Amino acid sequence: MPLQNRVTPLSELIATPARGLVYGNRGCLHDDDGGIRRRWGVKRWIACRLEFRGWERGPLLQPGKFTELFFLDEATGFAAGHRPCALCRREDYVRFGELFPGPSGADAMDAQLHAERVDATTRERRLHDARLEDLPDGAFVLEAGDPWLVLGDELLRWTPAGYADRRPRPRGPATMITPPSLAEVLSADWEGAVPLLHPTARG
16 A cells, blocks of 8 residues: 655655655654644755665655655655755755745755745645746646646646656636745755656656
8 A cells, every 4th residue: 555655745744555756754754553634744855865885765654754755756745845966965955045035055046945834823835926928937836726747838747656647838817836036046046966857757
């Protein structure tokens, strides 16, 4: 049975047999039986390489340990509100800090991102007003309840296994899922050590 540790662009945790290309965590979210009990445990939400120094990832969801999360690609991780890890992706982390539109340093960046992804009053997911023509490749918007990837002149519907249902990108107002600070990083043609886009995004 698949574990509930795949992350959607809306930062929801789902169980699916589909595999992701990016690894990460946001603290311990599960109980001793592996059931998900919270959406986050810390403000430090990171995205990592699948492999690093031969470290073993399993067994997953051990009692009292952080919850291992998996993302379709980095665009999904950015939409969910995760930034590059400072350990396994050191070069990415340094460049990310240079592009980040706010104070540098992990604590400051994480605090700014947390304010952009979570409503302080309701603790629900924050969404942001934007215009489709202004959004960079790799950003996500919400349409009819589904997350759609912005890529060139198209929008691509996200699924756990990849992208589907391409349609032309219109102009006009949109509900952006990706936190604004991470959308600005994407605007700088971000490319890191993990795949920005799943291969299904390219055709």
